[in-house]
Amino acid sequence: MSIIPNWLHRLSSPKNFYRFAGTASNWCGWIALVLMIAGLYYGLVDSPPDYQQGDSARIMYVHVPAAWMSMFVYMVMASSAAVGMIWRIKASSAFANASAPVGAMFTALALVTGMLWGKPMWGTYWVWDARLTSELILLFLYLGYMALNSAIEDRETAARATAILALVGVVNIPIIHYSVEWWNTLHQGATVTKLDKPSIHISMLIPLLLMAFAFKFYYLSNVFRRARCELLEREQGKLWVRELVGEKNGE
Amino acid sequence: MSEAKLGTAFISLLRRDLMLAYRHRAQMMNPLLFFVIVVSLFPLGLDPEPELLHTIAPGVIWVAALLAAMLSLDNMFRSDFEDGSLEQLLLTPHPLPLLVLAKILAHWLVSGLPLLLLAPLLGMLLNLGSESLFPLLATLALGTPVLSLIGSIGVALTVGLRGGGVLLSLLILPLFIPVLIFAAAAVGNAGAGLDITGQLAFLGSLLALAFALAPLATAAALRISLN
Amino acid sequence: MSEFFYMGGYAFYVWTSYALTAFFLLFSWLQPRLRERRLLRDIARRVRRGDR
Numbered sequence: 001m002s003i004i005p006n007w008l009h010r011l012s013s014p015k016n017f018y019r020f021a022g023t024a025s026n027w028c029g030w031i032a033l034v035l036m037i038a039g040l041y042y043g044l045v046d047s048p049p050d051y052q053q054g055d056s057a058r059i060m061y062v063h064v065p066a067a068w069m070s071m072f073v074y075m076v077m078a079s080s081a082a083v084g085m086i087w088r089i090k091a092s093s094a095f096a097n098a099s100a101p102v103g104a105m106f107t108a109l110a111l112v113t114g115m116l117w118g119k120p121m122w123g124t125y126w127v128w129d130a131r132l133t134s135e136l137i138l139l140f141l142y143l144g145y146m147a148l149n150s151a152i153e154d155r156e157t158a159a160r161a162t163a164i165l166a167l168v169g170v171v172n173i174p175i176i177h178y179s180v181e182w183w184n185t186l187h188q189g190a191t192v193t194k195l196d197k198p199s200i201h202i203s204m205l206i207p208l209l210l211m212a213f214a215f216k217f218y219y220l221s222n223v224f225r226r227a228r229c230e231l232l233e234r235e236q237g238k239l240w241v242r243e244l245v246g247e248k249n250g251e
Numbered sequence: 252m253s254e255a256k257l258g259t260a261f262i263s264l265l266r267r268d269l270m271l272a273y274r275h276r277a278q279m280m281n282p283l284l285f286f287v288i289v290v291s292l293f294p295l296g297l298d299p300e301p302e303l304l305h306t307i308a309p310g311v312i313w314v315a316a317l318l319a320a321m322l323s324l325d326n327m328f329r330s331d332f333e334d335g336s337l338e339q340l341l342l343t344p345h346p347l348p349l350l351v352l353a354k355i356l357a358h359w360l361v362s363g364l365p366l367l368l369l370a371p372l373l374g375m376l377l378n379l380g381s382e383s384l385f386p387l388l389a390t391l392a393l394g395t396p397v398l399s400l401i402g403s404i405g406v407a408l409t410v411g412l413r414g415g416g417v418l419l420s421l422l423i424l425p426l427f428i429p430v431l432i433f434a435a436a437a438v439g440n441a442g443a444g445l446d447i448t449g450q451l452a453f454l455g456s457l458l459a460l461a462f463a464l465a466p467l468a469t470a471a472a473l474r475i476s477l478n
Numbered sequence: 479m480s481e482f483f484y485m486g487g488y489a490f491y492v493w494t495s496y497a498l499t500a501f502f503l504l505f506s507w508l509q510p511r512l513r514e515r516r517l518l519r520d521i522a523r524r525v526r527r528g529d530r
Binding site: 059063242 | 491503513517522
C-alpha cells in the first residue's frame with residue numbers, strides 16, 4: 001500500500017477524518033456561499049434574457065448545475081463506496097453513504113426546476129423527454145441505494161452491499177442514458193420536446209459556471225458534515241468518540 | 252470428500268435446482284399465471300378496441316414480463332438461504348460465479364423460458380398480429396435471460412432482508428428499463444414492417460454484458476449478504 | 479425594480495425555481511447539523527451514565 005501517501009493514510013482513521021471533515025466542511029461552505037452570491041447576481045441581474053425564451057431561461061442557472069451534480073455525485077458515491085469496500089476504509093464508506101441523500105436532492109431539484117422550465121415552454125409540467133426521463137430514473141437509483149442502506153442493520157455489511165449496488169448502477173447509467181435517448185428520438189411528438197438550452201454566450205456561461213462550482217462546493221461541505229454524523233454513529237462505543245464528547249462538554 | 256470437477260458441479264447444481272423446481276411445480280406456475288392475468292387487465296382497464304390493443308401490445312407484454320420476473324426472482328436463493336445450503340455453496344472450492352451461473356440458468360429455464368411459450372397466447376389476447384409474433388419471441392429469448400442475470404444481483408443483495416420482495420423491485424426495475432425500451436420498440440417496429448436488427452443486436456450485447464458481469468456481482472453480493 | 483420581479487412574465491416559474499433551490503439547500507444544510515447535535519448529546523448522556 002505504498003502508493004497511498006502518508007497524509008491520506010492518516011486521514012483514513014475515523015478520528016482524524018472527523019476533525020478534517022469539520023474544517024473542510026466550513027471552508028467549502030463559505031466558498032460555496034460566495035460563489036453562489038456571485039452566480040445569483042450574474043444570473044438574475046447582470047445577464048441578458050434569452051432572445052427566444054426570455055427570462056425563463058434564467059431557470060437554467062439552477063437546473064443545469066443541479067443536473068450536472070446529480071450525475072457527478074453518483075460517480076463520486078460509487079467510487080468512494082468502491083474504495084471503502086476494497087481497502088476497508090470506513091471514512092470512505094461514510095462519504096459514499098453521506099453522498100446519497102445529497103445526490104438525490106440535486107436530482108429532485110433538477111426534475112422540479114426542469115418541470116418549471118418546461119411549463120412555460122411546452123405548456124405542460126411533465127413531458128417524457130430524454131433529459132427529464134433520465135433524471136427520473138437516476139432518482140430511482142438513488143432512492144434504491146438509500147432503501148437498501150436502511151434495510152441492512154449491520155453498518156459494515158450495508159456499506160459493502162450498497163457499494164455493489166452503486167457499482168452496478170454506474171455500469172448501467174450510460175446504458176440507461178443511451179436507451180432513453182434512443183427511445184425519445186423514436187417517439188418524437190409533433191412538438192419538438194427537447195429541453196433546448198438557449199444558445200450559450202459568454203454572459204450566460206459565467207453565471208452557469210459560477211453556480212456549477214457553487215453547487216460543487218456546497219456538495220463537499222454538506223457531505224463532509226453528513227459523513228461526520230455517520231462516523232459518530234458507527235463508532236459510538238469507541239474511545240475517540242467518548243474523548244471527543246468529553247472535550248465538548250468541558251467547553 | 253472427493254474433489255468434483257467444475258463441470259460436474261455445475262451440472263449437478265443445475266439438475267438439483269431443476270428437480271426442486273419440478274417438485275414444487277405448482278408454485279412455479281404462479282408467476283406465469285400472474286403474467287397472463289396482468290396482460291388481461293389492460294383491455295379491461297382500457298378499451299378492448301383492437302387497434303388500441305395492437306398498439307399497446309408490445310409494451311404491455313414486456314412490462315408484464317418484467318413484473319412476472321420480479322415475482323419469480325425471489326425464489327432464486329431464498330429456500331437455499333433458509334435451509335443453509337447457500338452457505339455450503341459459498342464454502343465449496345469451485346469459483347462461485349460459475350455456480351451462480353448454474354442457478355441463474357435453472358431460474359431462467361423455469362421462469363423465463365415458459366414466458367416464450369405463453370407469448371403466442373398473449374399475442375392473441377392483445378391482437379398483436381402474426382408478423383410481430385416471431386420478433387416478440389426473439390426479444391423474449393434475448394431479454395428474459397438478461398432479466399434473470401441482472402435480477403440475480405438484486406436477489407443476492409436482499410436475500411434474508413425484511414421487506415425483501417418490494418425492496419428487490421425498487422432496486423432492479425430501473426435496471427431493466429433498457430431491456431424494456433429496446434424489446435418493446437423492436438416488437439412495435441416489426442409490426443410496422445421496419446427492420447429491427449439494430450434493436451436485436453443491442454439486446455444481444457446487453458445479454459453478453461450481463462452474462463459476463465452479473466455472475467461476478469452476484470457472487471460478491473452473496474458473500475456480503477452471508478457475511 | 480418591479481421589472482426584475484416580473485421576469486418578463488415568467489415570474490412564477492423563475493422565482494419558484496429559485497425558492498425551491500434555496501429551500502432544498504437550506505434544509506439539506508440544516509439537517510446534518512441537528513442530527514450531529516442530537517448524536518453528541520445522546521452519546522454524552524450515555525457516557526455520563528457510565529455505559530460501556
